Amino acid sequence: MSKLEKVLYGNRLKPFLFLVGLILMLPFVVKSSYIFTILILIGIYSIVTLGLCLLIGYAGQISLGHAAFFGIGAYTSGVLTTSFQLSPWLALVIGMVTTFFIAYLIGIPILKLKGHFLALATLGINIIFYILILGLNQLTGGAAGLIGIPSLSLFGLPLTDKLFFYFFVWTAALLVLLLSLNIVRSHVGRVLRSIHDSEIATETLGVKVENYKVAIFALSAAFASLAGSMYAHYITFVAPPTFYITKSILFLIMVMVGGAGSVWGAILGTTVIMFLNEIIRFVGHTYFGISGEVEIVVYGLIIILIMMFLPKGLMHVISKPIQKLKQKKKVKIKSHKDMISQKGV
Amino acid sequence: MSKLLEVRGLTKQFGGVTAVSEISFDVGAGEIVAVIGPNGAGKTTLFNMISCFLSPTNGEAYFKGNKLTGQKIPQLAHLGIARTFQNLQIFHNLTVLENVMMGAHVKLKTNVVNAAFRLPRILKDERIAYDLALDAIHLVGLEELMFEQAGQLSYGLQKQLEFARAIVYKPDFIMLDEPMAGLNDYETNRMAGYIKKLKSEGISFLFVEHKMATVMELADRIIVLDFGKKIAEGTPDEIQQNAKVIAAYLGEEVV
CATH class of the missing domain: 3.40.50.300 (P-loop containing nucleotide triphosphate hydrolases)
Structure with missing residues (x-):
């Protein structure tokens, strides 16, 4: 059986171990606290983009509103721990569950929309959320934001230490990656890709397409909420601009640049965009004396170039030569009796 | 009758x-x-x-x-009841085998939760889907093309593929x-x-x-x-x- 999976979807252990190795090794190499912060943020944003990749790349449903779900997580954690003195862990779980149900309820009507209409509807959700956190200033602190959010601590070990938090975030990201890989490499993964290709044919085969779309939407929202809670506890301060549609678009660009067709692409895209972001800011500031959000201009250019020349994203560029190398091996396994004798083992 | x-x-x-x-x-x-x-x-x-x-x-x-x-x-x-379409509706980005395995959906109990945690049911389902798909692929003689992307097949083969997908679950x-x-x-x-x-x-x-x-x-x-x-x-x-x-x-x- 495992052989069938490998033939269909390739190896997953090797890239996974490679990523784990990389994560364990980086703290020894990277000494700069500044870069460490970026690595932590990459971990946090990867959790969002992994979920988004399932939704966009696999199920083919666009969302321009995931910053709202990211924000629901962050604000649930923030409000519950500051105003109600709840345990940050409990707040994190409450945030995820709440976001899941909110997204599920929103998903039922809006996922009936397709393409541009769905994009606009999700954009609307993001704007509604933004207005709500600005307006409900009794709870959220309005435009001034919410300060004094406590840090997380694990078994009495304060995660204020960057190294601990780094490992904590990446453990969570790896777990989310594992869940996503399990989904993608199963019948559900095929169902999602089928929905992407032809909804009508998928329905004819007996799949309740609505349920799958809504479930994946809610799941990706719950992932975003988890990331949001971590973000709130890491930065210990949240303010509305972090959760505006520009952030949603940023998440989308991360997924697109990495390659929406692969969950690995989500992590790659997040990493590339985060470092690019810093480079643009640094170059813009020191050489051109520009302050403010210049990166937005460059993002626009990047997304146009990626869509024109690399519509399948960076991951495709990396994985293609590897697959070509393996092609010769594959032909041997392809012999039919070989596969049948292996199945069910 | x-x-x-x-x-x-x-x-x-x-x-x-x-x-x-x-x-x-x-x-x-x-x-x-x-x-x-x-x-x-x-x-x-x-x-x-x-x-x-x-x-x-x-x-x-x-x-x-x-x-x-x-x-x-x-x-x-x-x-x-199974049906096919006048204007072919196959899944272009899935392989031939995956296309046909999709046809086994009604026989499977895989859902998002047990797939995410990879419960034993998943492996059983994959096997059921594979076995059923193989029967259908044998019938239409697409064995050689099992791992090709469905979108790359000729029109005639795509028609056969759609037929195979429709008959998988008997x-x-x-x-x-x-x-x-x-x-x-x-x-x-x-x-x-x-x-x-x-x-x-x-x-x-x-x-x-x-x-x-x-x-x-x-x-x-x-x-x-x-x-x-x-x-x-x-x-x-x-x-x-x-x-x-x-x-x-x-x-x-x-x-």
């Missing part, structure tokens, strides 16, 4: 146009019924009403005594919308062969087709539509002699 599908007075009006008017017929178990008629006769509309893609203005269809009209599309597969009743359209003679003969083979296993078919030779060869009974009305029903021999049918296809003599 027991009745599998019963169609009772199906009517569809689009605005002021009556596309299908008061059509009734039955399909028995193990029977092949063809629907023919000139272009625009309402064949596909009739088809879409039976398979719940369109809701009829009037009338109902029953399958094994269950009312079909008003059901949701996914429910049909669970009842044992439905009792298969609806084919122009299964031979765009196929060459060799491919048409192969497709007819598959249909005959499945008929011998007790599966019933309802199909729309323009290639008369194939229709006459395959069908047990033929229903002829013209301008939305049923003008004739009978065995291939009866239909070939029917004056109304000849008039519909060749035009009437104006005297």
Whole structure:
């Protein structure tokens, strides 16, 4: 059986171990606290983009509103721990569950929309959320934001230490990656890709397409909420601009640049965009004396170039030569009796 | 012969146009019924009403005594009805094997939760899907292309793939919308062969087709539509002699 999976979807252990190795090794190499912060943020944003990749790349449903779900997580954690003195862990779980149900309820009507209409509807959700956190200033602190959010601590070990938090975030990201890989490499993964290709044919085969779309939407929202809670506890301060549609678009660009067709692409895209972001800011500031959000201009250019020349994203560029190398091996396994004798083992 | 599908007075009006008017017929178990008629006769509309893609203005269809009209599309597969499309609907970005494995959906219990945590059920399901898919792939002889992307296949092979995907879960009743359209003679003969083979296993078919030779060869009974009305029903021999049918296809003599 495992052989069938490998033939269909390739190896997953090797890239996974490679990523784990990389994560364990980086703290020894990277000494700069500044870069460490970026690595932590990459971990946090990867959790969002992994979920988004399932939704966009696999199920083919666009969302321009995931910053709202990211924000629901962050604000649930923030409000519950500051105003109600709840345990940050409990707040994190409450945030995820709440976001899941909110997204599920929103998903039922809006996922009936397709393409541009769905994009606009999700954009609307993001704007509604933004207005709500600005307006409900009794709870959220309005435009001034919410300060004094406590840090997380694990078994009495304060995660204020960057190294601990780094490992904590990446453990969570790896777990989310594992869940996503399990989904993608199963019948559900095929169902999602089928929905992407032809909804009508998928329905004819007996799949309740609505349920799958809504479930994946809610799941990706719950992932975003988890990331949001971590973000709130890491930065210990949240303010509305972090959760505006520009952030949603940023998440989308991360997924697109990495390659929406692969969950690995989500992590790659997040990493590339985060470092690019810093480079643009640094170059813009020191050489051109520009302050403010210049990166937005460059993002626009990047997304146009990626869509024109690399519509399948960076991951495709990396994985293609590897697959070509393996092609010769594959032909041997392809012999039919070989596969049948292996199945069910 | 027991009745599998019963169609009772199906009517569809689009605005002021009556596309299908008061059509009734039955399909028995193990029977092949063809629907023919000139272009625009309402064949596909009739088809879409039976398979719940369109809701009829009037009338109902029953399958094994269950009312079909008003059901949701996914429910049909669970009842044992499969269908293909006139304008091919295959999953271009999936491999041939994955396409066919999708057809096993109604036999599987995989959902998002047990897939995410990789519970034992998943492995069992993958095996069921693979076994069933392999049978269907063997039938249509696509073994060599199992790992190719479906979108890269030729049109004829894609038609065979769609057929294979429809039969994976061993439905009792298969609806084919122009299964031979765009196929060459060799491919048409192969497709007819598959249909005959499945008929011998007790599966019933309802199909729309323009290639008369194939229709006459395959069908047990033929229903002829013209301008939305049923003008004739009978065995291939009866239909070939029917004056109304000849008039519909060749035009009437104006005297």
